[in-house]
Structures are given as C-alpha cells and as structure tokens.
Amino acid sequence: xxxxxxEDKNAKTLTLYTEADTQRLxxxxxxxxxxxxxxxxxxxxxxxTTLTRYWLQALGHAGAVKSPTYTLVxxxxxxxxxxxxxxxYHADLYRLQDPEELSFIxxxxxxxxxxxxVIIEWASRADIFTxxxxxxxxxxxx
Numbered sequence: 001x002x003x004x005x006x007e008d009k010n011a012k013t014l015t016l017y018t019e020a021d022t023q024r025l026x027x028x029x030x031x032x033x034x035x036x037x038x039x040x041x042x043x044x045x046x047x048x049t050t051l052t053r054y055w056l057q058a059l060g061h062a063g064a065v066k067s068p069t070y071t072l073v074x075x076x077x078x079x080x081x082x083x084x085x086x087x088x089y090h091a092d093l094y095r096l097q098d099p100e101e102l103s104f105i106x107x108x109x110x111x112x113x114x115x116x117x118v119i120i121e122w123a124s125r126a127d128i129f130t131x132x133x134x135x136x137x138x139x140x141x142x
C-alpha cells in the first residue's frame with residue numbers, strides 16, 4: 001500500500017505502512033537543515049519515538065536512543081561532518097502533569113539555543129506552546 005501524505009499550511013499528516021518507510025522518512029528529515037521545534041503528533045503507539053530514533057541515527061548519533069517518557073527531555077550532541085556539534089533535544093510530554101514543569105527544567109533554553117533541533121512528542125500537553133516550526137501528524141500502520 002502506498003504511503004499517504006496530506007498537507008496544510010503548517011502541518012503534514014503522514015501514514016506509513018512499514019518500518020522501512022519510517023526509516024526512509026527519518027533519513028529525509030535528517031537531510032533537511034532543520035532547527036527550531038518539530039512536533040510529532042499521533043496516538044499512543046503511532047511510531048513517534050521510532051521515527052525519532054531513526055532520525056537521530058540518520059543525523060549521526062551512534063549511541064542508544066532512550067525514550068524521554070519519564071525524563072521529559074533527552075539531550076543529544078551530534079558531531080557533524082564539518083566538526084560542529086548539532087544540539088538535538090527529544091522531548092516527550094505525555095506524562096507532563098503541569099506545563100509549569102517545563103519552566104522548572106529550563107525548557108525554553110532548548111528552544112532558544114542556536115542551531116538546536118527540538119523534537120517534541122505530545123506538545124499539545126503543554127499549553128505554553130502556541131506554534132511550531134513544523135508539525136507532523138504521524139501514524140505508522142505496521
């Protein structure tokens with residue numbers, strides 16, 4: 001079955017049917033010069049963390065990729081081919097009890113860091129976010 005994509009001005013909705021499709025999408029995302037925040041939306045088990053894992057690997061991260069479900073944020077410093085370091089933050093806000101928790105951990109600093117990419121699952125749990133640089137609604141049906 002072919003993958004499905006719909007778009008509006010600020011968001012893309014993707015339905016992928018194989019894990020290989022997810023890995024290819026991650027490689028395509030890694031090839032883009034993205035900075036700022038990218039929101040991944042989808043039901044529990046839709047594949048948001050799997051996409052992020054492949055995305056980090058495609059960016060050059062060689063270690064383990066932990067789910068930030070309980071820590072809220074996992075930071076990664078990924079060395080680039082030019083010797084610079086790309087800061088990437090993977091946030092999962094599903095278990096966020098109060099949006100103020102983000103202030104306590106200095107979450108705004110991640111968003112303000114130059115050249116940083118902040119991948120956020122369940123951004124809707126934090127009322128403090130009003131816009132994202134890019135939003136993907138995601139469903140992996142495999």
